Amino acid sequence: MSVFALALGSATKNKDGKIIEAYFPSPIHNPSQELADAVSQVIGTNQGTVEVSKAHLSALTEIFIKAELVEAAVFAKAAIDSEQPFVVVNLAEDVKPTTVAEGYLKLQLISHRFVQPHGTVLDGIFGLLHNIAWTNQGPIDLPELNDRQLQARLNGEVLTVDCVDKFPKMVDYVVPSGIRIADTSRVRLGAHIAEGTTIMHEGFVNFNAGTLGVSMVEGRISAGVVVGDGTDIGGGASIMGTLSGGNSVVISMGEKCLLGANAGLGIPLGDRCTVEAGLYVTGGSKVEMLDDAGKLVETVKAGSLAGKSDLLFRRHSLTGAIQCLTNKSAIELNSELHSNN
Numbered sequence: 001m002s003v004f005a006l007a008l009g010s011a012t013k014n015k016d017g018k019i020i021e022a023y024f025p026s027p028i029h030n031p032s033q034e035l036a037d038a039v040s041q042v043i044g045t046n047q048g049t050v051e052v053s054k055a056h057l058s059a060l061t062e063i064f065i066k067a068e069l070v071e072a073a074v075f076a077k078a079a080i081d082s083e084q085p086f087v088v089v090n091l092a093e094d095v096k097p098t099t100v101a102e103g104y105l106k107l108q109l110i111s112h113r114f115v116q117p118h119g120t121v122l123d124g125i126f127g128l129l130h131n132i133a134w135t136n137q138g139p140i141d142l143p144e145l146n147d148r149q150l151q152a153r154l155n156g157e158v159l160t161v162d163c164v165d166k167f168p169k170m171v172d173y174v175v176p177s178g179i180r181i182a183d184t185s186r187v188r189l190g191a192h193i194a195e196g197t198t199i200m201h202e203g204f205v206n207f208n209a210g211t212l213g214v215s216m217v218e219g220r221i222s223a224g225v226v227v228g229d230g231t232d233i234g235g236g237a238s239i240m241g242t243l244s245g246g247n248s249v250v251i252s253m254g255e256k257c258l259l260g261a262n263a264g265l266g267i268p269l270g271d272r273c274t275v276e277a278g279l280y281v282t283g284g285s286k287v288e289m290l291d292d293a294g295k296l297v298e299t300v301k302a303g304s305l306a307g308k309s310d311l312l313f314r315r316h317s318l319t320g321a322i323q324c325l326t327n328k329s330a331i332e333l334n335s336e337l338h339s340n341n
Contacts, residue, residue, distance in 0.1 A: 014141035029114035107190035234261035270309030
């Protein structure tokens with residue numbers, strides 16, 4: 001059985017000594033059994049989170065050097081001279097996270113592109129994570145915010161709160177290669193942003209969701225949603241996630257699809273599908289199926305079309321009926337807009 005992941009990270013504690021977040025600069029996905037065993041021997045477990053001492057850090061540095069993990073070794077060595085708390089998360093199995101540090105590691109594995117959305121168990125993560133004030137002085141546990149703001153003022157400083165949330169913005173932890181994000185506050189940690197993806201100012205990507213290839217995102221990719229290569233999410237468009245009505249159904253769009261401006265989607269679609277601007281299609285929507293001549297064949301619920309390819313959804317301009325016919329022209333994204341060098 002392969003080992004799932006291990007990582008050394010720095011942590012932030014609240015006044016009660018509880019870890020409220022953790023940063024893992026060089027997580028290791030599917031480490032060798034030899035490496036995992038060596039780390040387990042140092043920290044005393046192969047499944048869980050351990051706060052490590054300077055002696056642990058020295059031993060881990062040697063292990064990482066021997067394994068030729070340069071970035072991990074450099075971080076471990078530098079950590080010895082730091083007064084920050086450090087933790088090792090060692091996960092022989094991919095099971096639901098039981099500590100804050102494990103939750104943060106799993107989110108960072110997704111944003112590092114080691115695993116795709118739905119590629120790791122995140123059950124219970126909402127109850128695990130703290131609601132945190134993300135500030136210019138770092139993460140602050142929410143019950144401690146008022147005291148920290150007062151202390152900052154007494155020191156002649158201003159403590160700026162960027163947001164209050166359980167999930168920080170992704171780029172404070174991971175900046176994947178080959179992407180553009182116009183407003184970084186709109187991409188949560190745990191988002192999977194594939195190389196070549198551009199996220200415009202109103203684009204949003206939640207955790208455990210994202211793109212698998214070159215995409216233009218001007219709308220909302222909700223939690224759990226997966227978008228295929230070459231697909232465009234238009235301005236103001238929204239894809240229903242598992243937290244907003246999709247339930248256990250994974251809402252996805254395949255390759256070379258278009259979700260038009262201000263449109264919405266509540267069913268999974270295959271490749272080369274188009275939903276016209278302003279049209280919201282949910283599983284219960286009644287859809288008139290048209291043949292290639294434009295004649296009505298039957299009326300079905302949109303849910304029966306889930307996962308199918310080459311569909312064009314439009315609304316009849318006079319009757320308002322949702323219609324579906326064969327999509328004869330897949331979209332082509334502007335290559336210059338997706339040059340993220």
